Amino acid sequence: MRVDGRGLIDRSQPVTFKFDGRSVTGYKGDTVASALLGKGVRLMARSFKYHRPRGVLTAGSEEPNALLEVGQGAAMTPNTRATVQEIYSGLTVQSQNRIGPLDRDLLSINDALWPFLSAGFYYKTFMWPRAFWEKLYEPVIRRAAGLGRITRDASPERHEKAFAFCDVLVIGGGPAGLMAALTAAKGGADVILAEETPELGGRLLSDGQEIDGTPAAYWVEDIVKELQATGRVRVMTRTTVTGAYDDGSYGALERVARHVAPADDLPPECFWRIRARQAVLAAGAHERPIAFPMNDRPGIMLAGAVRTYLNRYGVSPGRNVTIFATNDDAHRTAVELMDAGVKVAAVIDSRTGVTAKGDYRLIEGGQVIGTKGRQGLRQITYRAGSRTDTLITDCLAMSGGWNPAVHLTCHLGARPVWDADAKMFLPAPGAVPGLTPAGSCNGAMSTAACLSEGLEAGKAALAALGRPAPQGVSLPEAEDDPGRTQALWYVEGKGRAWLDFANDVTTKDVKLAAAEGYASVEHMKRYTTQGMAPDQGKSSNINALALLADSTGRGIPETGTTTYRPPFIPVTMGAMGAFAEGHGFAPERRTTSDAAARGRGAPMIEAGLWFRPSYFPAPGETTWREACDREVAMVRNAVGVVDVSTLGKIDIQGPDAGAFLDFVYTNMFSTLKVGRARYGLMLREDGHVMDDGTTARLGDHHYVMTTTTAAAGQVMAHLEFVAQGLRPDLDVRIISATEQWAQFSVAGPLSRELLNGVLDQPIDDESFPFMACGAVKVHGVTGRLFRISFSGEHAYEIAVPARYGDALYRDLVARAEALGGGAYGMEALNVLRIEKGFITHSEIHGRVTAHDIGMQRMLSQKKDFVGKAAAARPGLLEPGRERLVGLRPVEAEGRLTAGARLFKEGDPHKRVLDQGYVTSVGYSPTLGHMIGLGFLRHGPECEGQEIVMVDHLRKVKTRVQVVNPVFFDPDGGRARG
Amino acid sequence: MLIPCPLCGARDSREFTPKGHASYLDRPAEDAPPQAWNDYLHLRENPAGDTRELWFHGAGCGAWLVVERNTVSHAVTGARLAREVRDAG
Numbered sequence A: 001m002r003v004d005g006r007g008l009i010d011r012s013q014p015v016t017f018k019f020d021g022r023s024v025t026g027y028k029g030d031t032v033a034s035a036l037l038g039k040g041v042r043l044m045a046r047s048f049k050y051h052r053p054r055g056v057l058t059a060g061s062e063e064p065n066a067l068l069e070v071g072q073g074a075a076m077t078p079n080t081r082a083t084v085q086e087i088y089s090g091l092t093v094q095s096q097n098r099i100g101p102l103d104r105d106l107l108s109i110n111d112a113l114w115p116f117l118s119a120g121f122y123y124k125t126f127m128w129p130r131a132f133w134e135k136l137y138e139p140v141i142r143r144a145a146g147l148g149r150i151t152r153d154a155s156p157e158r159h160e161k162a163f164a165f166c167d168v169l170v171i172g173g174g175p176a177g178l179m180a181a182l183t184a185a186k187g188g189a190d191v192i193l194a195e196e197t198p199e200l201g202g203r204l205l206s207d208g209q210e211i212d213g214t215p216a217a218y219w220v221e222d223i224v225k226e227l228q229a230t231g232r233v234r235v236m237t238r239t240t241v242t243g244a245y246d247d248g249s250y251g252a253l254e255r256v257a258r259h260v261a262p263a264d265d266l267p268p269e270c271f272w273r274i275r276a277r278q279a280v281l282a283a284g285a286h287e288r289p290i291a292f293p294m295n296d297r298p299g300i301m302l303a304g305a306v307r308t309y310l311n312r313y314g315v316s317p318g319r320n321v322t323i324f325a326t327n328d329d330a331h332r333t334a335v336e337l338m339d340a341g342v343k344v345a346a347v348i349d350s351r352t353g354v355t356a357k358g359d360y361r362l363i364e365g366g367q368v369i370g371t372k373g374r375q376g377l378r379q380i381t382y383r384a385g386s387r388t389d390t391l392i393t394d395c396l397a398m399s400g401g402w403n404p405a406v407h408l409t410c411h412l413g414a415r416p417v418w419d420a421d422a423k424m425f426l427p428a429p430g431a432v433p434g435l436t437p438a439g440s441c442n443g444a445m446s447t448a449a450c451l452s453e454g455l456e457a458g459k460a461a462l463a464a465l466g467r468p469a470p471q472g473v474s475l476p477e478a479e480d481d482p483g484r485t486q487a488l489w490y491v492e493g494k495g496r497a498w499l500d501f502a503n504d505v506t507t508k509d510v511k512l513a514a515a516e517g518y519a520s521v522e523h524m525k526r527y528t529t530q531g532m533a534p535d536q537g538k539s540s541n542i543n544a545l546a547l548l549a550d551s552t553g554r555g556i557p558e559t560g561t562t563t564y565r566p567p568f569i570p571v572t573m574g575a576m577g578a579f580a581e582g583h584g585f586a587p588e589r590r591t592t593s594d595a596a597a598r599g600r601g602a603p604m605i606e607a608g609l610w611f612r613p614s615y616f617p618a619p620g621e622t623t624w625r626e627a628c629d630r631e632v633a634m635v636r637n638a639v640g641v642v643d644v645s646t647l648g649k650i651d652i653q654g655p656d657a658g659a660f661l662d663f664v665y666t667n668m669f670s671t672l673k674v675g676r677a678r679y680g681l682m683l684r685e686d687g688h689v690m691d692d693g694t695t696a697r698l699g700d701h702h703y704v705m706t707t708t709t710a711a712a713g714q715v716m717a718h719l720e721f722v723a724q725g726l727r728p729d730l731d732v733r734i735i736s737a738t739e740q741w742a743q744f745s746v747a748g749p750l751s752r753e754l755l756n757g758v759l760d761q762p763i764d765d766e767s768f769p770f771m772a773c774g775a776v777k778v779h780g781v782t783g784r785l786f787r788i789s790f791s792g793e794h795a796y797e798i799a800v801p802a803r804y805g806d807a808l809y810r811d812l813v814a815r816a817e818a819l820g821g822g823a824y825g826m827e828a829l830n831v832l833r834i835e836k837g838f839i840t841h842s843e844i845h846g847r848v849t850a851h852d853i854g855m856q857r858m859l860s861q862k863k864d865f866v867g868k869a870a871a872a873r874p875g876l877l878e879p880g881r882e883r884l885v886g887l888r889p890v891e892a893e894g895r896l897t898a899g900a901r902l903f904k905e906g907d908p909h910k911r912v913l914d915q916g917y918v919t920s921v922g923y924s925p926t927l928g929h930m931i932g933l934g935f936l937r938h939g940p941e942c943e944g945q946e947i948v949m950v951d952h953l954r955k956v957k958t959r960v961q962v963v964n965p966v967f968f969d970p971d972g973g974r975a976r977g
Numbered sequence B: 001m002l003i004p005c006p007l008c009g010a011r012d013s014r015e016f017t018p019k020g021h022a023s024y025l026d027r028p029a030e031d032a033p034p035q036a037w038n039d040y041l042h043l044r045e046n047p048a049g050d051t052r053e054l055w056f057h058g059a060g061c062g063a064w065l066v067v068e069r070n071t072v073s074h075a076v077t078g079a080r081l082a083r084e085v086r087d088a089g
Helices: A032-038 A106-112 A121-125 A132-144 A175-186 A216-230 A303-313 A331-339 A447-464 A507-515 A521-528 A541-552 A594-599 A624-637 A657-664 A712-726 A751-755 A802-818 A826-835 B034-042 B082-088
Strands: A010-019 A022-028 A067-070 A077-081 A092-095 A160-171 A191-194 A233-236 A239-245 A249-254 A270-281 A285-287 A300-302 A320-325 A343-349 A362-364 A366-372 A379-384 A387-392 A395-399 A402-404 A417-419 A424-426 A435-437 A498-500 A604-607 A610-613 A640-643 A648-653 A676-683 A689-699 A702-707 A733-736 A741-747 A773-778 A781-786 A795-801 A882-889 A901-904 A916-924 A929-937 A946-951 A956-963 B002-005 B009-012 B017-021 B050-056 B064-070 B076-081
Touching: A010 A032, A022 A032, A032 A303, A160 A175, A160 A447, A175 A191, A175 A216, A175 A270, A175 A447, A191 A239, A191 A270, A216 A233, A239 A270, A270 A447, A285 A303, A300 A303, A303 A320, A303 A331, A303 A395, A320 A331, A320 A366, A331 A343, A343 A366, A343 A387, A362 A379, A366 A395, A402 A424, A435 A447, A498 A507, A498 A541, A507 A521, A507 A541, A521 A541, A594 A604, A594 A610, A594 A802, A624 A640, A624 A826, A624 A916, A640 A802, A640 A826, A648 A657, A648 A712, A657 A702, A657 A712, A689 A712, A689 A773, A689 A781, A702 A712, A712 A733, A712 B050, A712 B064, A712 B082, A741 A751, A741 A802, A751 A795, A751 A802, A773 A795, A795 A802, A826 A916, A826 A929, A882 A916, A901 A916, B002 B064, B002 B076, B064 B082, B076 B082
Parallel strands: A010 A092, A160 A191, A160 A270, A191 A233, A270 A435, A300 A395, A320 A343, A320 A395, A343 A362
Antiparallel strands: A010 A022, A067 A077, A067 A092, A239 A249, A249 A270, A285 A402, A366 A379, A379 A387, A417 A424, A604 A610, A640 A741, A648 A702, A648 A733, A676 A689, A689 A702, A741 A795, A773 A781, A781 A795, A882 A929, A882 A956, A901 A946, A916 A929, A946 A956, B002 B009, B017 B050, B050 B064, B064 B076
């Protein structure tokens, strides 16, 4: 119910939203939880396992019960906490984990079955028959137990990610955080102040108290103004710091537009990476529930949360409230409710010798031992001494004390330290370098202590930055009594006592785990699922481990905590992966001929990050094969043009460039004449092939290396490593020039004729023989020409600065077409190279040696080179290794498939008898049948034999003949001629 | 994690790629016995604590660095150019 005169909501602005299809009206500033409580709605959810009716437990992001689905269709977000979701006009939320209406959930049958559904129930019960698990048990259990649904469609929401940098990051905008931020900013530091809720102030907005003689909320307003006046503080509200990482890195989730109707120009969430020189953790504390019997009914919540609903939202969660306290702090709830005119039935305090702080009924030495009310609390039973009695009440505000929110201090591996006097875990000193905990997350439980620790933490951050403490920041006066707390983790009695509300873990489950030998806290956690729900046990872990400690006869520090890991709150995958979807998944690299190729209707295929044309469909062609066959024939008979700019181009210069290449290649390059190119083979130091390509010598001290498209980056890093790390004695410099040059292959019998149309000075075979290279003028532009061939035809590669690439490509293709040729794509390029037995990374896939691909003779004996020693290991030179062969079907129509396995004729097709595999296949229009390359035991020794190719995956079996890998023009006359 | 590149200053570790222990700089001679090559290629210390590793500043200046860091605390205590480490012997 609403309480007049309280709360920070704007009562002049009613807001209507939908909850399970019903219209509910609250006020601007309400959360879904406060608006529903304001209307007297206590039932908001069904529990995970037993489908128990549940209401809110908390008023913050640690809420375990009131999880909702927000939004509709593919944009629906499940497991949103009703205590965090602010209402806006048009908001639609649904309760989850139910069949039928929330108040008549058909799955509440599970609640009647509770004696059977204890910890380990699934492990013990659904074991046989094994096949039933996937088909029957798991789907049924998943349907019955669970949290929100996920939509099967991609979310249309588009989140942001962003980076921020600051001198001091202050995490939490309560009294400690505000003082720390003010101190740091006045000391000249650039500050980011991150606050999870929409308003700065923290508990100061929840508790009616005074600072410097004025209501705390007014003091907060003044401080916020002062912060703004410094011009150094970036206040980020609705922002939760989710994790602490190395070297002052922090992750943070900002709910940019979750509190307003979705709009196209606003991302719902933004995930921040914040780099801070220093940080102050002022994350506050989480109040503990008490595990007493039947403590989960709607209307039972935390005492501090009741004050938050009252003072922040102007709502009393009940008309007749009972408080179950173990500490002085919870008595405030009674005082403030009475101040607001709400009836307090009694304060039941587990301690004796307590004095009431107001005119309410105080029951000392009391414990709540039972509750009634199917869909909401109606009555409680308590025991005080030998007396047992009942009270009629609709809200029970409980408090077992407060747990400092030490989470972020544990993210780098530190464990919190148990303070036996204060009965709490505190941050380990120096747990996160550069992070100073302050306030109640550090165990300071009075407002005055929080303010003081905040001030000191601000000064400490300044000192670490080498800045003096500022003048004019004084410590305000505030209440200085932290109160006393008795440790009461659970209450014995009849009926279930919940620890983890979100995962339906009770005291019985933890005791059972201990009895069955799961004595380690990590084992108990996994056996019972304690602390594994979206709230990660923020309210329940400490109670559970205290119970485990008692059940195993150990102390709390010996039992220890489970591991605190990021993120502190659930983070949507969409926010964490913002931009990394669709085109944002990876950079796209496009060649200069990209537009021209697409303009000709070429389907593009990805080659690493590059896009390359697959084939160029001609009128009347209906399949890619028709286009591919035509393009192959075109290159063999006339001339074709293909963009080869994606190959890595590395410029290598210096007096020792030749010696350097001798060291990275297996063969010699220092002896290469200026104006000539040579094929080179490169090994890894372990003796296996890394890459291959041609390298041309443009001058005495100047080479240009080409690498394969796939390995360009790897080769570049490798060359730098060799130059800097292994051979710093060599005077050589290396730079990638891949994107500076557009390079096109012009291949076919008419290639020279075509080129002479674009070159300012015509070439002939004498001045430009096979493997020649040099500078040329192309329509007046200085370019480079290489007579190299990857097709086996008379061919050239012509390179111009990238800005001329588009124009040159279009010109070359037009001229090729005039000669009866044209553009060709990757499919044809692949067939052409397989016909010639040229290898790509399909063959040099990382596990093959030079010996395996028949290039052992390229390993120079005259010099050392990377991989030489390892390549000479006897095991790598055995004839029985899988070695490169050509494969052709025995019957002309036989089908070959890449990835298929090879077997001897007559052998069963079993793994132990496997003889090798197929790496590349294609249909050769030149030969009229399919051809393939592969690796076969004893390889070349088997030439002429018939074997069997088996593709278990595609169900293909073909008799094939082992042949030389060079299918076409074996003596290479066409390329040299 | 920040790596203090001697050429660029402290930079985010995502600009770098690691290669492994710095002993990879100590390449045996061509005619070293097979055991020496085997040790060089395949045997690495994997310390829980201080270590020296090779990192490549591929998204930066292209320098190979010898980074001193602690595998337990992730603290980076220094970085030198691999070229200078080699020259220093």
